[in-house]
Amino acid sequence: MIRLTRIGTVNSDFTEQADPFVMRRHESRITVDEKYREGLFRLEDSAYVMVVFGFHQADGFDLKGPIYSGEIKGVFASRSPRRPSPLGVSTVRLLSMADGVLAVRGLDALDGSPVFDIKPHAPVFDSGAEGWNGTADAGALDTGPETHPAYADPRFKMLRLVQSRDLAGCLLAAGTLHGHYCPGLALGVYASVAAMNRSRESFSDGLENLLAIVEVNSCFADGVQAVTGCTLGNNSLVYRDLGKTAFTLLRRGSPRGIRVSVKTDFGALLNETYPEFSTLFEKVIKKRAGSTEDMTAFKVKGREASFGLLSLPAERLFDIREVETEPPPFAPIVESLVCARCGEQVMKTKSVTAGADTLCRACAGAAVPCVTGAGIG
Incomplete structure (x- = not known):
């Protein structure tokens, strides 16, 4: 018979079940019982650790049920707390450790949850084919591309970033499409994350079920394409030539969508907050002048402004509202x-x-x- 020994307790801001992606953004503390603290020796060598804890408020189990997106899956294909053995495992960032208390971020355990084990996260053993950073070249996988998570769901990594509201991660991914970082791209990324998190059904399968209607063909549109998965090629991106930095996200079958538009004072905000970028934009992009050094400086300042804007609250940058809209017909298949x-x-x-x-x-x-x-x- 296996016996579980409680080695510590979770201290969290959450006393009842909440959105796990919200919970993981908050800092938690793990207080290890004094008689086990010697076992923490050199744990600080690890940037990430794995925490095994108990779902102490779980009452019984369900063999099938809805997951976060609403899809029905079996308990062993989900992260539901209602399990035959009510144990949870989270990989968390170790922020600090002192006197047997670990400060961590990324833990979706409730306050008072019993902790049964802590171990260092080792990418070579714990991250499967994809590695810790979630990236892998499918051609390099010894067991073939079908073992990679992206084989079953090409957008699995982006959806994790969106659901956890990891704006910087989304912007990094969008940069691979756009080729550089700029405020316009950052706005498209931020607007898309904001709209998608308004509804758990706002996730694209690349088959025209989710539509993004963009109103400008600028850097903003690339941010929308990268994050929503709605592109010109999969017929889910609709371009209305209105010249407005705005887009509407809607799902077929729903009479209403989410429209996100950039506030009219954004230009003034950008000029005030990042004056060097604005000056370089005028010189390098608008006037098509400037030296090689100016272009390099433009990219540097553009990167600083892009990631800096992500720290502002969405309501400072956007007007977000529900709108009634009619989706266009499905793309025709013709001879x-x-x-x-x-x-x-x-x-x-x-x-x-x-x-x-x-x-x-x-x-x-x-x-x-x-x-x-x-x-x-």
Whole structure:
């Protein structure tokens, strides 16, 4: 018979179950009983530790039930506290340790939870194929790409960042798409996280169930695409050429969406808070002037401003409200034809009939609308 020994107790701001992503943002303390404190020797060598604790308020268990997103899963495929053996495991950041008290962040245990074990987090053993930072080159996995979490859910990492409201993590990920950091990208990221956390159903599966309607084709739009997963290629990004730094997030089947627009005084706020960036933007981007050194400085100041803006409350940057909106139809699946002149395939709905021939618009000399930096033209 296995016997669990209580070695300490959790001290937390939460006395009843709450949103786990909110709980993990708060600092907690673990007080280790005096007779076990010698076992903490050199634990401070580890930046992250794993805590095994008890769900002391759990009453019974459910073999199936809803997870955070509302999807139904079995208890062993979920992190529900209602388990046959009511034990929880969290990997937390060790902030400090003194006199047997550990200050940690990332623990989703309630106040008074019994602690049964503490051990250092070892990425080589504890993080599976993806490693501690959640990234891996699928081609480098010894067991094949199907063992990587992204194989089953390509957006698993971004969704974790969104759910935990890790704005900096989301911005870092968006930077890989956008190529640089700037306030516009940061606004798109922040606006998307704010909108998605208004509803647990605001998560995209890349199949047009979630739509993002953007009103400007600027850096802001890349932030929206990266975080929401709504892109031009998966037909979930709709572009309305209104020239407003705003977007609306909506789910098909729902009559209402969340519209987030940047406040009208944002320009003044940016100029006041980050004057060096504003000066460099005017010189390097707007006037297309400046030296190589100016461009380097622009990127540095843009990075500082981008991550700095994330520390401001959402209500200082945005107007957020529910709106009634009608989603566009699903993208049509149409027949492909072959242009008689260039020999390339063209969608039937985009072809031109010239006598007995079917031509693409380019070969027919027809007008071709396109999106440029100036909008749709």
